[in-house]
Amino acid sequence: MGRKKAVYQSGHQSAVKAKQIGSADLTGSSQDQHFRWDTSMLDVGVTDDAACDWTWRLEPDDLKDLMQFLSDSSNRTWSELEGDRTGNKVSHKKHHQHPVANICNAARKRFLDEVGDESHDMLFRFRYGGTQRLWGLRDRAVFHIVWIDLNHKVYPTEPG
Secondary structure, rough: OOOOOEEEEOOOEEEEEOOOOOOOOOOHHHOOEEEEEOOOOOOOOHOOOOOOOOOOOOOOHHHHHHHHHHHOOOOEEEEHHHHEEEEOOEEEEEHHHHHHHHHHHHHHHHHHHOOOOOOOOOOEEEEOOOOOOOEEEEEEOOEEEEEOOOOOOOOOOOOO
């Protein structure tokens, strides 16, 4: 499977980087491996896209929370992470795959134009706070970070 990604420097598209990301092997050994993360697929250009309600411009506390989540997660296996549930009456998985087709129109367009291609039909989403989400692609034990979504805008569940 091929994929494309614009590489940004100072907010300007400077090159196109090709990278192969296979389908996530979500069975067997990858589930028992420790979570690892990678920033080679960061979509930093989203910060300058007026159509997107999420950004990489982070306040220091937001960055600290994100780094703490990534650090804590690195000490756990994928199986442990995927076993995390919300504490609500109706318990849901906190971290799971999510169809690209179900994210908001701006995110889907951005993903297909700048990050992935039609061969990527699933993203992986981490919930690490009330509205904070971390979106990316999973390739076996490696999570390729694409977006941070502090206000639950990539896949909004509340109207409006």
